[in-house]
Amino acid sequence: MSVVVITGSSSGFGLEAALAFARNGDTVIATMRDTGKAGDLLARAAIEELEVQVKPLDVTRSDTFASFVETVAEEHDRLDVLINNAGIHRSGALEDLSEETFRLVMETNCIGPLLLTRAVLPHMRSQNNGLIIMMSSLSGIAGLPGDLAYAASKFALEGATEALRHEVDRWGIRVALVQAGLFKTGIMAHNLPATSATSSDGSSHSPYRPLIEWQLNNLRDRISDASDPRIVAELFVTIANSDQSRLRWPADPMAEKVLETMLAQNDLERDEFLRNVAGSDWWSQGAQAPPK
Numbered sequence: 690m691s692v693v694v695i696t697g698s699s700s701g702f703g704l705e706a707a708l709a710f711a712r713n714g715d716t717v718i719a720t721m722r723d724t725g726k727a728g729d730l731l732a733r734a735a736i737e738e739l740e741v742q743v744k745p746l747d748v749t750r751s752d753t754f755a756s757f758v759e760t761v762a763e764e765h766d767r768l769d770v771l772i773n774n775a776g777i778h779r780s781g782a783l784e785d786l787s788e789e790t791f792r793l794v795m796e797t798n799c800i801g802p803l804l805l806t807r808a809v810l811p812h813m814r815s816q817n818n819g820l821i822i823m824m825s826s827l828s829g830i831a832g833l834p835g836d837l838a839y840a841a842s843k844f845a846l847e848g849a850t851e852a853l854r855h856e857v858d859r860w861g862i863r864v865a866l867v868q869a870g871l872f873k874t875g876i877m878a879h880n881l882p883a884t885s886a887t888s889s890d891g892s893s894h895s896p897y898r899p900l901i902e903w904q905l906n907n908l909r910d911r912i913s914d915a916s917d918p919r920i921v922a923e924l925f926v927t928i929a930n931s932d933q934s935r936l937r938w939p940a941d942p943m944a945e946k947v948l949e950t951m952l953a954q955n956d957l958e959r960d961e962f963l964r965n966v967a968g969s970d971w972w973s974q975g976a977q978a979p980p981k
């Protein structure tokens with residue numbers, strides 16, 4: 690039985706992961722920045738008679754990490770698994786993203802998870818054992834227009850995770866990246882209010898507006914047919930139960946195919962592939978809308 694800390698457990702993958710690890714018999718510390726949002730998780734845990742502990746944790750508040758980790762270590766004597774799941778998406782072209790939004794995405798999706806990892810590593814080193822899972826995305830290997838801040842944060846997370854892995858493996862600490870395609874979680878709904886379709890001068894006449902609106906409409910259309918987040922939650926448990934030291938774990942057939950295809954490509958092939966995936970040739974060619 691492991692002690693598992695999960696970030697961003699109020700919805701989506703984090704909520705499903707808390708239930709999946711509890712079903713697996715682990716001690717689950719489900720963290721969220723607003724514990725007032727624990728209702729869904731606790732209600733579902735109660736139906737299945739599962740035990741889940743909820744604790745507050747905002748991944749952008751690195752000043753709280755040391756005391757959070759100390760409390761977990763004191764209460765449970767160990768900390769075996771950290772799932773850096775919390776994350777946000779903000780759509781917008783570089784010119785449209787406010788500096789504040791750009792920094793928030795980097796802080797939430799990359800810097801926060803790495804600093805939290807840094808806070809748990811001394812405990813894992815003293816145990817000579819541990820697992821860190823970073824929630825990545827296909828945007829961590831492919832940069833698409835309008836996805837700039839999110840892709841920047843996930844690419845950075847991937848690079849840091851790749852480096853971290855061989856810094857800590859001598860202590861039996863495993864580090865894994867989960868790469869997911871599109872799953873039916875709250876991520877797109879949470880993206881909407883911060884969508885930047887206004888230019889940095891505050892006017893609503895962003896030259897990128899057609900591109901961003903088209904991209905958001907596409908995502909909204911696709912999210913209803915997206916995969917079940919329980920698949921990712923179960924993959925987290927599979928990784929925790931496995932003794933494989935593999936770095937990248939694609940979460941769905943789409944992610945597996947894209948990963949395999951891109952790893953085999955040279956730069957020109959990659960460029961062509963990404964243009965097809967993005968489907969934004971109409972934009973590059975100067976049109977105001979895609980052909981009907």
Ligand SMILES: NC(=O)c1ccc[n+]([C@@H]2O[C@H](COP(=O)([O-])OP(=O)(O)OC[C@H]3O[C@@H](n4cnc5c(N)ncnc54)[C@H](OP(=O)(O)O)[C@@H]3O)[C@@H](O)[C@H]2O)c1
Nearest residue numbers: 697699700701702747748775776826869871872874875876
């Ligand atoms: N859904 C997909 O298709 C997909 C694909 C690839 C990767 N991902 C990644 O999967 C992870 C989970 O996202 P999701 O899809 O499950 O979306 P979600 O339903 O929106 O869940 C995101 C979670 O992160 C939390 N969060 C946001 N900012 C936080 C902060 N500063 N501190 C602590 N928690 C914070 C949210 O809490 P609040 O309720 O307080 O906002 C929420 O619990 C993210 O890292 C995302 O990038 C998602």
